[in-house]
Structure formats: structure tokens, C-alpha cells
Amino acid sequence: MGKQGGTRAQVEFADLTDIAASHGIFNLGVAPASVMERARTALTERKAAGLHSTMQFTYRNPERSTDPRRTLPDAGSVIVAARSYQLPEPESAGSLEMTGSEQGEVLSPLSGRVARYAQVDHYALLIAGLRDIAERLQTAGHRAVVLCDDNAIVDREIAYLGGLGWFGKNANLLVPGAGSYFVLGCVITDAEYPVSTPVADGCGGCVRCFDSCPTGAIIAPGVIDANRCLAWLVQQAGTFPEEFRKALGDRMYGCDDCQEACPPTIRFSSRRPAEVPDDTPVMARVDLREFFTKSDSELLERYGRWYVADREPRWWRRNALIIIGNSATEADHWVPDLLEEYAEGDDPILAEHARWAMKRLVEREIRG
Ligand code: B12
Structure with missing residues (x-):
């Protein structure tokens, strides 16, 4: 939370994009700090239909997770950010513990696959950039709160409203010309910036993600039944x-099948590789x-x-x-x-x- 009272200087948005870029974050936008009605309805209706399975997260309190002002009452705008998590493809399918600079150190005959977003702590890399943005705003006398993969806000909807991408039929947010291998986060602040324009749909008639899901978890465009989604089933308690x-x-x-089948993601993700420090261990497979x-x-x-x-x-x-x-x-x-x-x-x-x-x-x- 930033300083209370005192004078506030306007921080140029370009200063914030520079800070973001120094952290490998090249997509920044601004969403309004108002209630996200579509997400509120979706959470409430899908919860009532049992599609959330036993998940809590943003479903626990939709009134809160769809209203940035529940986190910062005098919020004026929400700065949204997307950071790529696309790493170079592993050279050997069996390699474990590859680092950003040297791949394929250890081989195991029996290993488990890890989805791309979880191979490196990409959230930590995004949060580091968001914290620097928040600090810049706080130094100028503003309040600023960082949220990323937190129960307090629905990241995809706020990112959509901040113009970072469109909602794919696989429910992921796709960055134009780059695909969906991005983690999302935001800074809620009392500083005010002009709101970005949302990106138009880019899926068209494509339905490849539907057929690609190994369990049929995409039950309608943009709607996932968590009771069937492998990404949830591996995290859930109890009997699989x-x-x-x-x-x-x-x-x-995790599971990447609905993204691996997605044409824009297949085509463009290598154009926007994640910047990770050279010595970062990459857990593509685990022993x-x-x-x-x-x-x-x-x-x-x-x-x-x-x-x-x-x-x-x-x-x-x-x-x-x-x-x-x-x-x-x-x-x-x-x-x-x-x-x-x-x-x-x-x-x-x-x-x-x-x-x-x-x-x-x-x-x-x-x-x-
Ligand atoms: C709960 C959760 C899950 C659950 C449920 C996923 C889900 N679809 O809700 C599980 C465990 C299954 C999961 C899986 C994954 N997740 Co997840 N997850 C979350 C979490 C914590 C909350 C999501 C949420 O609130 N969902 C609520 C529902 C209502 O939202 P929704 O499905 O997006 O619904 C929207 C669309 O339907 C859209 N919509 C409405 N009408 C229409 C109509 C059309 C035609 C379309 C296309 C869309 C559309 O509006 C709805 C409301 O916004 C967020 C972090 C956060 N705090 O937000 C991360 C998050 C969504 N997950 C993320 C990731 C990376 C994943 C995985 C790719 C990980 C993996 N490889 O295994 C998979 C992808 C599965 C999938 N296809 O969605 C990223 C997504 C990044 C991105 N580019 O989209 C997030 C944002 C984390 C982060 N901070 O980066 N996740």
C-alpha cells in the first residue's frame, strides 16, 4: 500500500512500460477500476452449476474477485500485464532439470511431464516487475497494490478489459500475434490512466481446442468444466x-493440450520467448x-x-x-x-x- 495523503505526481505511462520491459514484460494496458460484471455473472452461474468442482480461488467470493475497489477503495485504474512463459522447446523429451543455458542434464527412464507455466516460477518473474511498477507509483505518492494469481481478482477478465488480448474458446487469454503462453497480473492504483481498448475476437470459426482436450472439459466456447479438466484434477484432493x-x-x-492445439499459439509463441535468467532451473519433466x-x-x-x-x-x-x-x-x-x-x-x-x-x-x- 502506498503513502497516505501528501502530494501526488503524475507518473508517465511510458515510465511504467520502461520498467515493465526491463523485467521482460512487453504487454501493458489499463483497465477501468470498476466491477467486472461478466466475470461476476460467470463465477456465480458456473458455481451454481457445479463447474468449479471443489475449487475456491476466485469462486470463494465473486463480489470481491470482480471488484478492484474491494482491494483498493479509491482505485482509479488497473494496470494489467502479460509476461511470456514460452521457453525454448526441450531438445530431449526425457531431460530433467534443464537450465536456461544448458539443456538435458539428467535423464530418467520414468518421469512426469510438467506444463509450461509451471516449469519455471514465471509468476515470481512477473510479480518482480509489477512490484517495481507499484514502487514507482508509490514514490510519486500514489497507492498501488500488486495482484497476480491471487484470489482477490479474476486476472483474465481484467487483462481482457485492459486490452491485452481476446478470450480464446479454450478460455485462455490470447495476446495478438503471440498466443496464450502468458501469465497475467496487475497493479491496482489510485493513479488514473486512459483505459485501453479491448482486443476483438481472433478465434473466428476455429474449434480445434474442443477436440484436443483429452477429457472433453471445454463444454462451450470459453467455458471449462473443472470436474473434467486435468489441470484441476492433479491439484484436487482425494481420489482421482x-x-x-x-x-x-x-x-x-498442469495440461497444455488445449493451447498446443491452438493455431495462433502454435504459430506465434516462439516469437515471444520468455526472458528467464540463464541459471534458472527448468522443470520440464520430474523424476x-x-x-x-x-x-x-x-x-x-x-x-x-x-x-x-x-x-x-x-x-x-x-x-x-x-x-x-x-x-x-x-x-x-x-x-x-x-x-x-x-x-x-x-x-x-x-x-x-x-x-x-x-x-x-x-x-x-x-x-x-
Ligand atoms: C481457477 C483457475 C484455474 C482452474 C479453472 C480454469 C478456468 N477456466 O476457470 C484450473 C485449475 C482448471 C486452471 C487451469 C489452467 N490455468 Co488457471 N487459473 C485459475 C485462476 C486462479 C482463476 C480463474 C477464474 O477466476 N476463472 C473463473 C471463470 C469464470 O473464468 P473463465 O473460465 O476465464 O471465464 C471467462 C470466459 O468464459 C469469458 N467469456 C464469457 N463469455 C464468453 C464467450 C466466449 C465465446 C468466450 C471465448 C469467452 C467468454 O468470460 C468469463 C469471465 O471472465 C486464475 C488466476 C486468477 N486469479 O484469475 C488462473 C489462470 C486463469 N490460469 C492460468 C493458466 C496458465 C492455466 C493453465 C494454462 C495451466 C495449465 N497449463 O495447466 C490451465 C488452462 C485451463 C483452461 N483452458 O482454462 C492463467 C491464464 C493465462 C492466460 N493467458 O489466459 C491465469 C490467469 C493465472 C495467471 N495469473 O496467469 N486454472
């Missing part, structure tokens, strides 16, 4: 729905064995920036058991003992997933 376990494939965290050899606290230390229900590494183990069933081969000698241990263990949910994985290995003719 059996009908979607095969579709999970080798995904450990599955680690989830059974490391303690909860070690796992949280390593993967704690990934949201998981109740911060319970148990749900990562559950996901890893499913992936083992879907992708282990005879070469993974440690797998049969591990599955037996968990199938007979005292965690009933993990035991059931281990039994499922055993059956799946038989079905795949990996075990007799």
Missing part, C-alpha cells in the same frame, strides 16, 4: 476420477521416483510453488502412481515393489491408486 486416469498419461502437473523417496517437507521445498490442495504432497504421490501405471516399462525395476508397498500401505487412497496402477501395467502387458 477413474474415468480420467488413462487420459492423465504422464502429466504430473517420479523422487516422490516416493523424499519426505513431505523435502517435496514441499522443491515443488512447493505448485498449488496442491492443503499443501499435501500425498496428492502428488497419487498422481505419480497413476503415471507409473500409464507409462512404466520393464526397465523400471523398482516399480513392482513400490506398487506392492503402497497397495498394502495404510493410506487407503494411495493403496487404491497403486492397485489401479498394477492393473494398468497388466493391461499394458508390462506385467503378467
